[in-house]
Ligand SMILES: C[C@](O)(CO)[C@H](O)COP(=O)(O)OP(=O)(O)OC[C@H]1O[C@@H](n2ccc(N)nc2=O)[C@H](O)[C@@H]1O
């Protein structure tokens with residue numbers, strides 16, 4: 330599927346020698362690509378709502394080996410102005426759900442990094458999507474992280490890591506983790522990261538749902554369900570951190586926790602059937618991934634993960650099931666122009 334197909338006036342960023350539109354007539358447009366991973370929140374402890382509308386978290390992120398790839402290609406300044414600045418195309422599952430305009434998180438990343446360096450955001454952005462859209466797996470955040478790294482490589486701006494991470498935090502609470510990857514504890518609204526020691530691999534099955542869930546609506550439902558009840562300060566579970574460090578699947582299975590799960594189930598009751606189907610298929614633990622609606626199942630090994638995925642796919646309780654592992658590295662540049670060569 331294509332959200333915004335490249336046309337005669339839009340250079341196809343997947344084709345460096347494609348239609349003219351680059352900064353030098355006759356030269357192939359310069360291009361760079363980066364990938365970034367999906368995440369599962371192995372613990373998501375949600376504190377009370379803050380005055381700014383966010384919630385303080387103890388958010389234990391684990392990156393998994395599902396990736397989006399973002400390619401940025403230099404365009405002529407006039408071409409970017411003609412299209413209102415935003416030049417985003419997307420292919421892959423759910424591409425039709427990804428905005429092709431200036432609200433796309435990858436485009437916002439391009440604009441913020443360009444402004445940070447006092448330059449124009451004269452690039453076209455192409456997203457190869459593999460992370461489920463609006464699935465609670467930080468797909469948009471991954472695209473933003475990959476776009477930051479790809480533009481930094483294309484422009485040769487060598488942005489220091491701390492500056493990249495603070496731009497990432499401006500884009501969204503999950504974006505810094507998409508840059509960092511591995512495993513990390515997110516405090517504050519999730520953007521203040523401490524990297525965590527992690528072994529592995531941990532084997533996961535993700536049950537993907539039709540349609541997304543809106544993150545703000547899930548947080549609001551969590552508040553509604555809590556009513557006036559006192560909410561403790563969110564803290565990471567020592568048992569969970571030990572299990573992550575030791576690569577202990579049984580320990581991790583016993584400690585998985587998501588304070589948004591009841592809210593996601595309240596908004597999408599059918600997810601209870603999905604969770605039950607994975608547990609019945611032998612998964613030692615199941616939880617809603619982040620704000621949902623994807624559901625995550627731990628498996629003891631790769632063969633069990635395949636069996637659980639097959640059972641989920643046959644259960645009729647999800648759109649599809651994907652097998653993967655974590656941890657995975659954070660966003661990284663996978664192709665970049667050789668500096669000084671046009
Ligand atoms: C559910 C998670 O994916 C778990 O990692 C994140 O907390 C959400 O991160 P995100 O999608 O990057 O979210 P943001 O773009 O920063 O915020 C979107 C909306 O989610 C709610 N939000 C988000 C993070 C947070 N700590 N508290 C919140 O209440 C707010 O309504 C906010 O307006």
Ligand SMILES: Nc1ncnc2c1ncn2[C@@H]1O[C@H](COP(=O)(O)OP(=O)(O)OP(=O)(O)O)[C@@H](O)[C@H]1O
Pocket residue numbers: 426427428432433434435456461462463464465466467468469470472473503541542544619620621
């Ligand atoms: N590059 C992008 N990819 C996907 N969605 C995007 C992107 N940019 C903006 N969006 C918007 O963000 C919404 C959430 O999509 P996304 O895939 O990031 O959800 P998510 O995985 O549930 O996020 P999170 O786990 O961080 O809460 C989409 O419905 C879409 O409208």
